Amino acid sequence: MSTTASNTNPSADGPGRSRGKAPAGEKVADWADGRLGIYSLAKSNMRKIFPDHWSFMLGEVCLYSFIIIILTGVYLTLFFHPSMNEVEYHGSYVPLQGQLMSEAFNSTMHISFDVRGGLLIRQIHHWAALIFLAGMFVHMMRVFFTGAFRKPREVNWLFGFLLFVLGMFTGFTGYSLPDDLLSGTGVRFMEGAILSVPIVGTYLSFFLFGGEFPGGDFVARFYSIHVLLLPGIMLGLVVGHLILVFYHKHTQFAGPGKTNNNVVGMPLLPVYMAKAGGFFFLVFGVIAAIAAIASINPIWAMGPYRPDQVSTGAQPDWYMGFSEGLIRVMPGWEINFWGHTLVLGVFIPLVIFPLVLVAIAVYPFIEAWVTGDKREHHILDRPRNVPTRTAFGVAWMTWYFVLLIGGGNDLIATHFHLSINSITWFVRVAFFVAPVVAFVITKRICLGLQRRDRETVLHGRESGIIKRLPHGEFIEVHEPLSQEQLHTLTAHEQYRPAEIGPTVDDNGVERKAKGSEKLRAKLSEAYYGEEAQIPKPTVEEYKEITSGHGHH
Amino acid sequence: MKKLSARRRHPLAAVVVLLLALACTGGLYVLFAPTDKAAADETAQSLAIDEGQKLYAVGCASCHGTGGQGSSDGPSLVGVGAAAVDFQVGTGRMPAQQPGAQVPKKKVIYTQPQIDQLAAYISSLGAGPSVPTKGDYGPGGADIAKGGELFRTNCAQCHNFTGKGGALTHGKFAPDLEGVSPKHIYEAMQTGPQNMPSFPDSTLSEQNKKDIIAYLDAVNGDDTESPGGLELGGLGPVSEGLFGWIFGLGSLIAVAVWVAARTAKAKKS
Numbered sequence: 001m002s003t004t005a006s007n008t009n010p011s012a013d014g015p016g017r018s019r020g021k022a023p024a025g026e027k028v029a030d031w032a033d034g035r036l037g038i039y040s041l042a043k044s045n046m047r048k049i050f051p052d053h054w055s056f057m058l059g060e061v062c063l064y065s066f067i068i069i070i071l072t073g074v075y076l077t078l079f080f081h082p083s084m085n086e087v088e089y090h091g092s093y094v095p096l097q098g099q100l101m102s103e104a105f106n107s108t109m110h111i112s113f114d115v116r117g118g119l120l121i122r123q124i125h126h127w128a129a130l131i132f133l134a135g136m137f138v139h140m141m142r143v144f145f146t147g148a149f150r151k152p153r154e155v156n157w158l159f160g161f162l163l164f165v166l167g168m169f170t171g172f173t174g175y176s177l178p179d180d181l182l183s184g185t186g187v188r189f190m191e192g193a194i195l196s197v198p199i200v201g202t203y204l205s206f207f208l209f210g211g212e213f214p215g216g217d218f219v220a221r222f223y224s225i226h227v228l229l230l231p232g233i234m235l236g237l238v239v240g241h242l243i244l245v246f247y248h249k250h251t252q253f254a255g256p257g258k259t260n261n262n263v264v265g266m267p268l269l270p271v272y273m274a275k276a277g278g279f280f281f282l283v284f285g286v287i288a289a290i291a292a293i294a295s296i297n298p299i300w301a302m303g304p305y306r307p308d309q310v311s312t313g314a315q316p317d318w319y320m321g322f323s324e325g326l327i328r329v330m331p332g333w334e335i336n337f338w339g340h341t342l343v344l345g346v347f348i349p350l351v352i353f354p355l356v357l358v359a360i361a362v363y364p365f366i367e368a369w370v371t372g373d374k375r376e377h378h379i380l381d382r383p384r385n386v387p388t389r390t391a392f393g394v395a396w397m398t399w400y401f402v403l404l405i406g407g408g409n410d411l412i413a414t415h416f417h418l419s420i421n422s423i424t425w426f427v428r429v430a431f432f433v434a435p436v437v438a439f440v441i442t443k444r445i446c447l448g449l450q451r452r453d454r455e456t457v458l459h460g461r462e463s464g465i466i467k468r469l470p471h472g473e474f475i476e477v478h479e480p481l482s483q484e485q486l487h488t489l490t491a492h493e494q495y496r497p498a499e500i501g502p503t504v505d506d507n508g509v510e511r512k513a514k515g516s517e518k519l520r521a522k523l524s525e526a527y528y529g530e531e532a533q534i535p536k537p538t539v540e541e542y543k544e545i546t547s548g549h550g551h552h
Numbered sequence: 553m554k555k556l557s558a559r560r561r562h563p564l565a566a567v568v569v570l571l572l573a574l575a576c577t578g579g580l581y582v583l584f585a586p587t588d589k590a591a592a593d594e595t596a597q598s599l600a601i602d603e604g605q606k607l608y609a610v611g612c613a614s615c616h617g618t619g620g621q622g623s624s625d626g627p628s629l630v631g632v633g634a635a636a637v638d639f640q641v642g643t644g645r646m647p648a649q650q651p652g653a654q655v656p657k658k659k660v661i662y663t664q665p666q667i668d669q670l671a672a673y674i675s676s677l678g679a680g681p682s683v684p685t686k687g688d689y690g691p692g693g694a695d696i697a698k699g700g701e702l703f704r705t706n707c708a709q710c711h712n713f714t715g716k717g718g719a720l721t722h723g724k725f726a727p728d729l730e731g732v733s734p735k736h737i738y739e740a741m742q743t744g745p746q747n748m749p750s751f752p753d754s755t756l757s758e759q760n761k762k763d764i765i766a767y768l769d770a771v772n773g774d775d776t777e778s779p780g781g782l783e784l785g786g787l788g789p790v791s792e793g794l795f796g797w798i799f800g801l802g803s804l805i806a807v808a809v810w811v812a813a814r815t816a817k818a819k820k821s
Contacts, residue, residue: 054805054812061804093779095770097697113779123780130796131804138801181704181713182788266815275811282807290800295780296792301714301771303704311708312718312726318793408790410719419653419723 051265058139072125082223101304108178123291147381173226184305196346254491325406387446395435450534498524604673633680634671639739653723699767
């Protein structure tokens, strides 16, 4: 990277003038380069290559919906009053006329009914938030299942994970701002969770709400957290995330001409600039269309928050749904200890809540430790070729979705005519059993797919043509794969299980293998042992079969 | 007059006078006697009770007992009142199809006159709330906003913010209130059918009930507008999340696949 690029550029008043006047664009670019050094930046980055695959655009969906959220959020701040002063409603919505409500609710009603375009912007903001979180979830799973989190991208994985968690809390503080009956119930839920913390719970709750719930402070506090603190951190993380993507270069799927040391694709300028720019507008268009079609968070139907009121069907937005599920299915255990009550029915879910998230966040480091692999990886794995990782990912997702079912148990009960108690018990059992079942099934499916790949490589593709040989035998003609297809199907590398190092040193002194070494060897065996992967076909096997000795 | 007085000693004179007097009092009686409507109604009422009893014996007695005293399969109907009958039979819940966590709404099988006869029979077993009139549940003089506040305080914890319904324990549920007639909502509040608590006038005054009915008509009625577009069932974040995942992220992924499939051709240099 040259830092002296600006010195080598022909300046506008130098000898270059003799060739006639430079175009205006060039002049502006020269001016900027003299001060910002854009030429060298552009030189190193404009031709950055990006590979083409639809799943590489999931992150873009998140980035664009994040931008849409910021844009619409700024518009909403122009009209929203983050205050809990009580006012009487006199806006255009008739069924709330004359009701007492906080200024926060009143101004949200004003945005929804009396500000031009207010309801549409509100709905774009909220739909974009749901899609942002859903996009991050899917993007994270794409990275997970293809092994894109491996060295050198572990830090970027953590950045992304932090963005997801911060997105959850930005969403939570955001939908709590209108101070409606639904979100107020959610804030009350949070207060209950804080109160369940032993010893400090009460103090924390009083600190957060400025006294007894609901108090008159939390909307203003959530407001600055929602519009300033969390989005500020997220913006920084997004920039860091993107810089790292540029720095590491994008990963790619295996294929002819694609190696660990190159990136095959199209340059950022002009192809990806155009594609990404166009995609931004498509994302904006889709979200705006959804916001124009479907209602979200109709606070007018819910009414203003009052601590003495509650409605059935009170759920958080989907990304908080698993915490709702944890609470709903947890038995209401309680311990009375020396005159103090420990509400395990709430406290245990509060402890499991971060564990659910951390389980997936630390996975890359666990895998790196098990494989002991210190090399860089830029070629993506096909999920089937890493059955244990894929099975773990599916098990985690199953766990997550089981909890989502728990969070929506009442609606499942009414819509499928089931007993809510049975659903709760199902979730309690499935919380422990379903991930294990999903793990085993996924692993078997992966191994089956690996076997099929092996078959296809060795025997070619089934053509469906049945041929009768002169001596009467019927055979099905298999078409051999092309060189490219053969390469793609066999490009992945297969690890061998790590073993415990020599336990006898040069002097013949025996040492005791450490527990961690044994654990690692065991895990490695589970990952890459005979049971866990199908050996990919070797060149010799391929040659022997295709050498023409019979058709098998 | 001479002729009459000349015959006053006639042996038949007394008979004639008696006849005249009888005709006179009879005629006067006919003229002045009160036309007793109550008595006529009495007969009509007892007729309705009789008819109701017959219907009851066929359709209800197997569970509620021959005299409405109740059995192991159905509660006693003494004192539930006409309003309860009008609600349960008028919404098709009764006669029940099968025992279960809760008897659902279904096709109404009795005509309104038959329901009235059944109601008459049941209210003859013991005094209870009567069927409300249009004046009780009509929209006149109702305060929608007050009704909303009352609804959120007393009803929303089972029936959801705008009466879309919700789940109760062990397969029981609070039904969706869309399309339920104002009369039936009023009767339900008054009598507390099945798993619902009752809200007699001492708890929720007649005016309060009227307000709640008016609120429900405004937010969950046939011509309620949804200002934000599709209501998605009015169920809150669960249906919104599903919609966001399937149609929001789903269509964006479809768009991403479409964009990625259209790539520029590499220039040979």
